[in-house]
Amino acid sequence: MNPDATPHADPRAGAAVKAADRAHVFHSWSAQELIDPLAVAGAEGAYFWDYDGNRYLDFTSGLVFTNIGYQHPTVVAAIQEQAAKLTTFAPAFAVDVRSEAARLIAERTPGDLDKIFFTNGGAEAVENAVRMARLHTGRPKVLSAYRSYHGGTHTAINLTGDPRRWPSDSGTAGVVHFNAPFLYRSPFYAADEAEECARALEHLEATIGFEGPATVAAIILETIPGTAGIMTPPPGYLAGVREICDRYGIVFVLDEVMAGFGRTGKWFAAEHFDVVPDLLTFAKGVNSGYVPLGGVAISAAVADTFATRPYPGGLTYSGHPLACAAAVATIGVMEDEKVVEHAAHLGATVLGPGLRELAARHPSVGEVRGTGAFWALDLVRNAETREPLVPYNASGQANAPMAAFAAACKKGGLWPFVNMNRTHVVPACNITEAEAKEGLAILDAALTVADEHT
Numbered sequence: 264m265n266p267d268a269t270p271h272a273d274p275r276a277g278a279a280v281k282a283a284d285r286a287h288v289f290h291s292w293s294a295q296e297l298i299d300p301l302a303v304a305g306a307e308g309a310y311f312w313d314y315d316g317n318r319y320l321d322f323t324s325g326l327v328f329t330n331i332g333y334q335h336p337t338v339v340a341a342i343q344e345q346a347a348k349l350t351t352f353a354p355a356f357a358v359d360v361r362s363e364a365a366r367l368i369a370e371r372t373p374g375d376l377d378k379i380f381f382t383n384g385g386a387e388a389v390e391n392a393v394r395m396a397r398l399h400t401g402r403p404k405v406l407s408a409y410r411s412y413h414g415g416t417h418t419a420i421n422l423t424g425d426p427r428r429w430p431s432d433s434g435t436a437g438v439v440h441f442n443a444p445f446l447y448r449s450p451f452y453a454a455d456e457a458e459e460c461a462r463a464l465e466h467l468e469a470t471i472g473f474e475g476p477a478t479v480a481a482i483i484l485e486t487i488p489g490t491a492g493i494m495t496p497p498p499g500y501l502a503g504v505r506e507i508c509d510r511y512g513i514v515f516v517l518d519e520v521m522a523g524f525g526r527t528g529k530w531f532a533a534e535h536f537d538v539v540p541d542l543l544t545f546a547k548g549v550n551s552g553y554v555p556l557g558g559v560a561i562s563a564a565v566a567d568t569f570a571t572r573p574y575p576g577g578l579t580y581s582g583h584p585l586a587c588a589a590a591v592a593t594i595g596v597m598e599d600e601k602v603v604e605h606a607a608h609l610g611a612t613v614l615g616p617g618l619r620e621l622a623a624r625h626p627s628v629g630e631v632r633g634t635g636a637f638w639a640l641d642l643v644r645n646a647e648t649r650e651p652l653v654p655y656n657a658s659g660q661a662n663a664p665m666a667a668f669a670a671a672c673k674k675g676g677l678w679p680f681v682n683m684n685r686t687h688v689v690p691a692c693n694i695t696e697a698e699a700k701e702g703l704a705i706l707d708a709a710l711t712v713a714d715e716h717t
């Protein structure tokens with residue numbers, strides 16, 4: 264990035280922003296009086312900066328959405344042009360930029376996922392995918408994995424496996440959780456990937472059997488689960504789930520809200536496994552989060568259910584022209600600048616090898632997982648027993664070792680993604696090799712702090 268882009272420090276302005284935030288902004292997932300949000304003065308590319316003149320390399324991509332970094336000039340210009348031309352228009356009309364965004368997305372999703380239902384984000388995409396599956400099959404139940412995150416709205420949070428579900432769990436009828444494969448902390452006591460895969464598929468099929476196959480509308484999985492720990496499924500697992508879905512007439516939904524649009528070094532992570540779901544949910548990277556946008560890519564068979572019968576769902580801002588203009592421009596940038604190929608290359612040559620090298624030197628790193636620009640370090644107290652660096656903490660309070668690790672990252676100029684006992688390495692997919700190496704060096708120093716707790 265251009266170093267001149269970092270403005271001069273203005274702590275007084277920062278204090279005013281912070282004071283107004285503290286007075287009036289009610290923050291997500293937070294105890295309001297226990298948080299201390301950083302006041303952000305600006306951002307460009309892979310970096311952002313505060314009002315005190317501190318610049319951070321963003322290894323979180325926001326919430327894993329700025330796949331092409333902040334303030335890409337082509338996308339900013341496209342949003343400005345669209346605002347000048349037609350800022351908004353209701354969803355029942357055909358609008359050029361909406362049609363174009365749908366076409367570009369459909370051309371990149373796998374198989375026959377050729378119809379696009381637009382939403383404003385990931386949770387709404389999941390809500391609508393579930394509704395489509397239930398209406399398509401006439402069945403009530405949806406199966407999802409314990410180690411998963413699907414969004415913060417009613418059905419999406421109930422489908423979510425991770426403990427963020429607990430306070431909001433309404434015990435929604437029809438939501439059934441199962442264990443998906445995760446060899447490092449295997450729920451099946453498997454010795455290797457082949458065994459983990461076989462046992463996970465047996466478990467899934469048994470769950471369907473106990474629930475009654477004729478009651479199961481859908482199975483929803485993140486292709487590579489993100490928030491829950493970036494756990495690439497073993498070879499054959501997703502193909503096996505596809506087969507089970509076909510056998511029982513169950514709709515297979517892949518949630519690619521986080522893994523889609525280049526994050527894993529493919530347009531969609533499903534391509535790594537050669538599977539085509541019936542529904543695919545997306546958001547985040549579709550336009551790098553510059554304007555809220557998400558959606559469901561729909562197969563011909565599911566779309567056909569609503570050919571002559573109305574689809575009973577919709578959103579006022581579905582396919583908002585500003586969001587669609589940002590998507591068209593973002594996809595263009597990703598093609599022109601070969602961002603997807605770059606993410607694959609970066610994962611294979613810099614991030615993967617670099618993180619593994621850190622793991623070899625730092626006893627606190629239990630496992631390195633990931634691909635492309637989508638990695639996790641599983642931090643442990645004891646590499647032998649794999650005891651997490653932070654023993655499970657149901658209260659959700661910040662915990663000392665991970666807080667110390669995060670503070671060391673920030674002191675070094677890197678903004679880390681920290682969740683439970685993990686740090687995820689999820690920078691912009693177009694981060695340069697030099698920037699990636701700068702980040703690895705900061706992580707190296709911060710991991711010595713984590714090592715003190717092993």
Ligand code: PMP
Nearest residue numbers: 384385386412413414518520521
């Ligand atoms: N699904 C997955 C896989 C996600 O990672 C997320 C967000 N982290 C969501 C759904 C929800 O998306 P949103 O926050 O845009 O509603």
